Amino acid sequence: MKTAIITIGDEILIGQIVDTNTAWMAQKLTNAGFEVTEKISIGDNAQQIKDTISDVFTRVDVILTTGGLGPTKDDITKKTLCEYYGTDLIFDDSVLENIRNVFPGSSTLNPLTHDQAYVPRDCTVIQNRVGTAPITWFDRNDKVLVSMPGVPYEMRYNMENEIIPRLQAKYSAEAYVNKVFIVGGYTESALAIHLTDWENELPEGFGLAYLPSPGMMKLRLYVKGEKRREELEHETEKLRRLLGTAIYAEKDIPFEKILSEHLLRKGLTVGTAESCTGGNIAHLITSISGSSQYFKGGIVSYSNEAKCNILQVSSSNIERDGAVSSSVVTEMAQGAQKVLNVDCAMAVSGIAGPDGGTDEKPVGTVWIATAVGDRVISRKYQMGKFREMNIIRASNTAILQLLEMLRE
Amino acid sequence: MKTAIITIGDEILIGQIVDTNTAWMAQKLTNAGFEVTEKISIGDNAQQIKDTISDVFTRVDVILTTGGLGPTKDDITKKTLCEYYGTDLIFDDSVLENIRNVFPGSSTLNPLTHDQAYVPRDCTVIQNRVGTAPITWFDRNDKVLVSMPGVPYEMRYNMENEIIPRLQAKYSAEAYVNKVFIVGGYTESALAIHLTDWENELPEGFGLAYLPSPGMMKLRLYVKGEKRREELEHETEKLRRLLGTAIYAEKDIPFEKILSEHLLRKGLTVGTAESCTGGNIAHLITSISGSSQYFKGGIVSYSNEAKCNILQVSSSNIERDGAVSSSVVTEMAQGAQKVLNVDCAMAVSGIAGPDGGTDEKPVGTVWIATAVGDRVISRKYQMGKFREMNIIRASNTAILQLLEMLRE
Numbered sequence: 001m002k003t004a005i006i007t008i009g010d011e012i013l014i015g016q017i018v019d020t021n022t023a024w025m026a027q028k029l030t031n032a033g034f035e036v037t038e039k040i041s042i043g044d045n046a047q048q049i050k051d052t053i054s055d056v057f058t059r060v061d062v063i064l065t066t067g068g069l070g071p072t073k074d075d076i077t078k079k080t081l082c083e084y085y086g087t088d089l090i091f092d093d094s095v096l097e098n099i100r101n102v103f104p105g106s107s108t109l110n111p112l113t114h115d116q117a118y119v120p121r122d123c124t125v126i127q128n129r130v131g132t133a134p135i136t137w138f139d140r141n142d143k144v145l146v147s148m149p150g151v152p153y154e155m156r157y158n159m160e161n162e163i164i165p166r167l168q169a170k171y172s173a174e175a176y177v178n179k180v181f182i183v184g185g186y187t188e189s190a191l192a193i194h195l196t197d198w199e200n201e202l203p204e205g206f207g208l209a210y211l212p213s214p215g216m217m218k219l220r221l222y223v224k225g226e227k228r229r230e231e232l233e234h235e236t237e238k239l240r241r242l243l244g245t246a247i248y249a250e251k252d253i254p255f256e257k258i259l260s261e262h263l264l265r266k267g268l269t270v271g272t273a274e275s276c277t278g279g280n281i282a283h284l285i286t287s288i289s290g291s292s293q294y295f296k297g298g299i300v301s302y303s304n305e306a307k308c309n310i311l312q313v314s315s316s317n318i319e320r321d322g323a324v325s326s327s328v329v330t331e332m333a334q335g336a337q338k339v340l341n342v343d344c345a346m347a348v349s350g351i352a353g354p355d356g357g358t359d360e361k362p363v364g365t366v367w368i369a370t371a372v373g374d375r376v377i378s379r380k381y382q383m384g385k386f387r388e389m390n391i392i393r394a395s396n397t398a399i400l401q402l403l404e405m406l407r408e
Numbered sequence: 409m410k411t412a413i414i415t416i417g418d419e420i421l422i423g424q425i426v427d428t429n430t431a432w433m434a435q436k437l438t439n440a441g442f443e444v445t446e447k448i449s450i451g452d453n454a455q456q457i458k459d460t461i462s463d464v465f466t467r468v469d470v471i472l473t474t475g476g477l478g479p480t481k482d483d484i485t486k487k488t489l490c491e492y493y494g495t496d497l498i499f500d501d502s503v504l505e506n507i508r509n510v511f512p513g514s515s516t517l518n519p520l521t522h523d524q525a526y527v528p529r530d531c532t533v534i535q536n537r538v539g540t541a542p543i544t545w546f547d548r549n550d551k552v553l554v555s556m557p558g559v560p561y562e563m564r565y566n567m568e569n570e571i572i573p574r575l576q577a578k579y580s581a582e583a584y585v586n587k588v589f590i591v592g593g594y595t596e597s598a599l600a601i602h603l604t605d606w607e608n609e610l611p612e613g614f615g616l617a618y619l620p621s622p623g624m625m626k627l628r629l630y631v632k633g634e635k636r637r638e639e640l641e642h643e644t645e646k647l648r649r650l651l652g653t654a655i656y657a658e659k660d661i662p663f664e665k666i667l668s669e670h671l672l673r674k675g676l677t678v679g680t681a682e683s684c685t686g687g688n689i690a691h692l693i694t695s696i697s698g699s700s701q702y703f704k705g706g707i708v709s710y711s712n713e714a715k716c717n718i719l720q721v722s723s724s725n726i727e728r729d730g731a732v733s734s735s736v737v738t739e740m741a742q743g744a745q746k747v748l749n750v751d752c753a754m755a756v757s758g759i760a761g762p763d764g765g766t767d768e769k770p771v772g773t774v775w776i777a778t779a780v781g782d783r784v785i786s787r788k789y790q791m792g793k794f795r796e797m798n799i800i801r802a803s804n805t806a807i808l809q810l811l812e813m814l815r816e
Contacts, residue, residue, distance in 0.1 A: 278694025
């Protein structure tokens with residue numbers, strides 16, 4: 001079932017918000033058997049909204065829109081959908097009651113919030129249990145348009161609990177079956193060359209996508225139709241033989257989730273000692289729910305003073321080798337093990353940039369030490385020129401380096 | 409000058425990557441005076457690529473495409489642009505030389521990387537100084553299409569250094585002038601009501617956008633044309649009188665950047681003690697380059713043991729009040745001040761979810777303490793139901809609470 005996502009809002013076109021919604025939506029829709037063939041962002045402009053809907057409906061059966069449902073006057077989606085479908089807004093008491101449930105504390109609603117209870121006549125209204133903007137579902141000539149708010153957690157809650165179940169009930173779509181592999185230790189082209197023969201001999205209808213991320217590659221092997229799952233399993237088996245231990249996981253999960261699974265299985269605890277990554281590794285680890293079972297804490301030792309006082313790094317090592325050195329990250333990792341009382345530790349010290357680089361240690365130089373019990377490995381990496389990317393790559397690389405030790 | 413951004417890649421339509429590129433591109437283009445009227449994502453499908461370009465060129469003068477330029481066989485943009493423009497691929501020695509410069513270490517290039525040096529005949533080739541895929545610029549009948557790689561830092565480097573300067577040289581576009589305000593302490597509708605009269609009386613051509621973020625609101629006031637800057641300043645003055653100290657900044661910067669400016673101005677240092685935010689506050693602070701001038705470090709005390717051992721929280725307080733309590737966050741903040749030897753501290757302890765909630769302290773309960781010298785403030789907040797959102801909101805709220813103290 002061909003599906004399009006249309007995001008509505010001037011703020012998207014002027015780049016004031018990053019769209020994290022549509023990737024999430026596309027993934028859920030794909031898994032549910034709906035083929036997202038285009039994603040479009042347009043402004044809060046009535047004519048453009050109507051023209052785009054008309055045009056896109058010539059190519060797809062389902063349109064999901066997000067945005068433009070706020071209480072302020074720059075939000076015009078609801079009114080514009082009335083124009084498109086030739087209807088008008090009516091007040092809906094059940095929506096007002098839902099709004100009161102969402103904000104149980106406030107006895108009086110301000111007028112703008114109150115007006116959220118106006119909905120288009122002649123559509124199905126879906127109550128938004130986590131926000132004030134109702135969701136509207138239009139079904140004309142077997143073409144469905146669903147308009148939902150763009151607030152990420154409202155969109156997610158309603159997609160999962162209301163919209164996808166209703167779409168599945170209406171259409172019986174043939175889902176893709178697919179398999180994702182997290183692969184470490186290859187660049188994109190090295191991996192492609194290694195897999196050329198196998199890829200060329202994939203059966204009709206199979207696709208393979210290469211998705212590079214900092215420090216790893218994701219491979220997605222896919223084919224349409226549940227009936228082809230056995231072939232998929234067969235090709236997966238061949239890929240396993242080709243890649244061996246370079247495959248870190250056979251599902252689409254981040255490194256921190258793979259680490260989580262290893263630590264839980266082995267009953268080990270972990271801690272962090274971060275300098276240039278500034279807490280990002282701890283943040284990644286604790287973004288996994290249940291991480292308190294194995295993560296006991298971390299030290300962000302951004303200053304030399306913090307490295308010495310809290311992690312017991314010797315100031316003579318810092319003076320002799322500099323803070324970005326094997327001796328210092330090794331002491332940081334061991335210090336973290338001791339002060340946090342953990343089995344494993346990751347320690348990172350580097351020059352994230354844009355300042356602080358020297359000829360000997362240019363921006364992007366990063367030392368990473370990982371410790372499991374008494375064993376410590378420290379390695380030097382050369383990341384890139386960009387602060388943001390250096391922080392992300394160093395974080396992923398530290399987790400990968402610890403994973404290597406845990407998998408041995 | 410009407411401009412469209414087209415991102416090409418199946419991985420976007422199946423939601424395997426979040427598009428952070430186009431927000432950045434749209435912002436740069438808007439500032440440079442190019443009006444982005446639509447953003448479209450399509451698959452690695454030759455017919456769809458050609459149809460979309462034809463269609464979009466009926467509405468805009470400039471198309472920027474990203475993606476589909478990798479070395480693997482799922483990437484077809486270059487070939488498809490040849491079909492669209494009726495030309496073919498030729499080998500370009502200057503591109504090969506550039507590729508060798510980008511990868512100075514490797515004496516032999518693998519064949520896939522070597523083939524990146526094929527470019528369409530009859531277009532302007534722009535060397536990509538930070539990657540292997542060349543940028544191609546087509547100009548036909550005064551309509552320009554630029555194809556660039558989707559790798560974020562390659563795209564950013566080339567947009568800033570090559571593409572935007574060339575677009576500005578070709579077209580003389582009238583830029584928007586605008587003003588962004590970071591506003592704390594209002595919900596979206598409360599703010600809209602407070603500003604109704606002023607907003608209704610804005611001069612012709614002015615626009616106001618409300619951009620809610622966790623813990624704050626961004627307002628963007630804009631109008632087209634440098635000649636209207638004085639009017640913009642006049643309306644800004646009115647807004648300042650209406651909002652007073654609720655305006656935290658008059659430019660589009662995150663809270664952590666506002667904090668940075670306050671700390672630098674006052675010559676104060678800061679540290680963090682984080683439980684449920686898991687290092688995210690330290691990560692936000694250190695994402696600002698130059699943060700080592702005021703940020704000395706942080707403790708992620710995810711376990712009670714870490715709270716007691718490193719931050720010197722008294723275990724009797726944890727037993728009596730629980731880890732999510734005023735007494736514990738107060739001791740965490742004071743402990744961070746002491747162990748990190750800093751002037752100011754933020755401490756957060758809460759229940760991020762999805763597990764760990766109780767009737768008395770449901771998921772989303774967060775205590776935040778902020779300390780400046782001897783003064784400590786601790787407050788309880790009720791965030792939402794979602795882990796990811798709770799971490800982001802608690803992080804922003806902690807920074808906001810410290811900012812409040814620093815602004816007094």
